[in-house]
Amino acid sequence: MKSVVQIRQAQATAFVAYQLSKLHTTSAAYVSKFPSFKSVNSGQSNRSKLAALDFKGRMSQQNSPGFGVNGTDNTAGWMRRRKPEHSKPSGKTIMQERIMKQIQSRLKERQKKDGKTERAPRDEEISAPMITLVSEDGVVEGVHPLTSVLNQMDRELHTLVMVDQHADPPTCKIYSRKLLYEREKQARKQANAQNRKVKQQIIALRSNIGEHDLEIKCNRIIGMLKKGRRVTVQVEKVKNAHSKPKDVGELVMKKVEEYSSVSIPPSIDRGLWSATVQGKSLVTN
Numbered sequence: 064m065k066s067v068v069q070i071r072q073a074q075a076t077a078f079v080a081y082q083l084s085k086l087h088t089t090s091a092a093y094v095s096k097f098p099s100f101k102s103v104n105s106g107q108s109n110r111s112k113l114a115a116l117d118f119k120g121r122m123s124q125q126n127s128p129g130f131g132v133n134g135t136d137n138t139a140g141w142m143r144r145r146k147p148e149h150s151k152p153s154g155k156t157i158m159q160e161r162i163m164k165q166i167q168s169r170l171k172e173r174q175k176k177d178g179k180t181e182r183a184p185r186d187e188e189i190s191a192p193m194i195t196l197v198s199e200d201g202v203v204e205g206v207h208p209l210t211s212v213l214n215q216m217d218r219e220l221h222t223l224v225m226v227d228q229h230a231d232p233p234t235c236k237i238y239s240r241k242l243l244y245e246r247e248k249q250a251r252k253q254a255n256a257q258n259r260k261v262k263q264q265i266i267a268l269r270s271n272i273g274e275h276d277l278e279i280k281c282n283r284i285i286g287m288l289k290k291g292r293r294v295t296v297q298v299e300k301v302k303n304a305h306s307k308p309k310d311v312g313e314l315v316m317k318k319v320e321e322y323s324s325v326s327i328p329p330s331i332d333r334g335l336w337s338a339t340v341q342g343k344s345l346v347t348n
Contacts, residue, residue: 182247184225186213189235197226197236206232263293263339270311271304277311281318288322288342295327300334308336316340 184190189209196204196212199221212223212235220240227234264287268280287294296315298308312329319340327339 184228186218186223189223189225189233191233193232194225194235195230195232197234199237199239201236209235263295265295265297268296268298268311268315269301269304270298270306270308271301272311277314281315284315284319284340285322288319288340291342293326293339293341294323295337295339298336300336308334312336312338 192209193206194209194212196207198204216223216237221237222240222243223235224238224243225233226236266280266284268277272280284294284296296312298312298315300308309329309331316325316329316338323340323342325338326341327337329336329338331337
């Protein structure tokens with residue numbers, strides 16, 4: 064087996080032979096251009112002159128593409144410019160990029176939600192020049208110019224809201240700012256509560272689960288169902304387990320049937336038993 068020194072010596076010998084072969088090729092090309100160098104092999108001085116001339120020509124043209132013989136780049140590897148190595152991003156940079164992506168995705172989700180629950184135009188947001196005015200008490204006061212209504216209204220206590228944009232002219236009603244704020248706040252609370260109730264939870268079990276662990280899982284499912292949430296129970300098959308996924312799933316369904324109703328009936332797919340139940344507090348509302 065060759066040692067490291069022998070391998071290095073062999074590599075150096077091969078490199079020198081390669082450079083000499085390139086020098087010989089380049090010298091033959093210069094002989095055709097310069098008649099004074101016809102006797103290339105006559106002496107070492109001519110070889111030195113050719114090498115110096117070749118080096119000078121390469122150094123003056125190394126910034127120009129295709130400067131070698133026959134329009135090819137014959138520059139030695141050690142003379143070529145190295146391409147700048149792109150440094151790898153640091154862990155901090157990667158983390159910042161991930162955070163920015165998360166922020167952008169959340170902003171997109173927020174924009175989608177805002178688009179679904181877009182509020183009606185108010186005050187200067189109303190573009191119609193003429194409106195059908197409805198007072199705070201619900202009395203229709205006829206058609207009025209929008210500018211005159213806004214000028215006569217106490218803007219600190221009241222706001223003008225478009226309630227029917229399809230009417231001609233659009234119908235707008237005067238609301239108390241405080242009352243309108245309380246209504247919107249209550250509506251947001253109800254929407255958030257509804258979203259929390261509808262949020263689906265997944266509880267994963269295995270067919271070799273013990274009695275104590277199964278009791279803990281069932282209590283957790285019951286707690287979610289009492290809040291009106293939807294829960295999907297999944298039982299995974301384990302090799303050499305005494306119980307089957309179907310048996311464990313049916314046992315869980317019996318324990319939680321008092322607090323839930325079946326949304327998706329039980330099914331088995333490739334050894335995975337699953338069923339979805341809904342809390343009764345949401346069903347009765």
